[in-house]
Amino acid sequence: MIRAAGPADAAAVAALEWRVRSTRMPVESLAAAVVDPERLVVVATSGEELVGWAKTHYWDWSDGPAGAGHYLGGVTVDTPWRRRGVAAALTEARMEWIGERADAAWYVVNGRNLASVALHRAWGFEEVARASRFHTVEFTGGVGILFRAALPRRTRS
Ligand SMILES: CC(C)(COP(=O)(O)OP(=O)(O)OC[C@H]1O[C@@H](n2cnc3c(N)ncnc32)[C@H](O)[C@@H]1OP(=O)(O)O)[C@@H](O)C(=O)NCCC(=O)NCCS
Numbered sequence: 001m002i003r004a005a006g007p008a009d010a011a012a013v014a015a016l017e018w019r020v021r022s023t024r025m026p027v028e029s030l031a032a033a034v035v036d037p038e039r040l041v042v043v044a045t046s047g048e049e050l051v052g053w054a055k056t057h058y059w060d061w062s063d064g065p066a067g068a069g070h071y072l073g074g075v076t077v078d079t080p081w082r083r084r085g086v087a088a089a090l091t092e093a094r095m096e097w098i099g100e101r102a103d104a105a106w107y108v109v110n111g112r113n114l115a116s117v118a119l120h121r122a123w124g125f126e127e128v129a130r131a132s133r134f135h136t137v138e139f140t141g142g143v144g145i146l147f148r149a150a151l152p153r154r155t156r157s
């Protein structure tokens with residue numbers, strides 16, 4: 001099941017991120033992201049278990065070719081749950097949400113992350129630029145790729 005995250009999910013998200021990616025995410029910053037109206041944090045669950053999560057990020061300024069706007073801000077799926085469409089469902093939910101607010105979605109990735117590049121292809125992301133840094137995201141040990149996808153016109157809030 002895919003649903004918007006609530007503050008109560010923050011601890012489980014932090015635990016998943018640590019277990020799967022060895023990344024420390026402060027529970028407080030996750031809890032703040034969950035209630036930030038300019039962001040969407042979504043979780044994938046199976047029963048009580050959190051099996052994946054993803055977020056968006058909003059930049060209100062542009063950094064060279066990296067425009068102001070809504071960015072897909074990372075997606076993680078627990079290892080046993082991979083290749084079952086969980087990341088695709090988390091991405092579809094975020095693209096829907098961004099599509100209600102903007103005419104484009106942005107995304108940056110380390111060019112070495114072929115799984116992520118392949119995952120996002122389905123939404124028509126097109127490469128805009130390559131650099132070692134976009135906004136505050138720095139890419140070490142590989143080049144960063146900036147992607148943009150145009151979104152269909154619809155009623156927007
Ligand atoms: C990348 C990641 C999120 C994919 O999650 P997932 O739930 O397994 O992805 P899905 O099952 O939704 O895959 C959808 C499509 O993405 C592509 N894809 C996903 N994993 C892939 C892999 N390891 N290699 C190549 N393509 C891959 C495929 O096109 C796939 O479709 P298919 O299974 O029909 O071939 C997951 O491997 C992960 O959490 N990796 C670690 C964190 C990370 O790198 N996140 C992305 C950058 S922020």
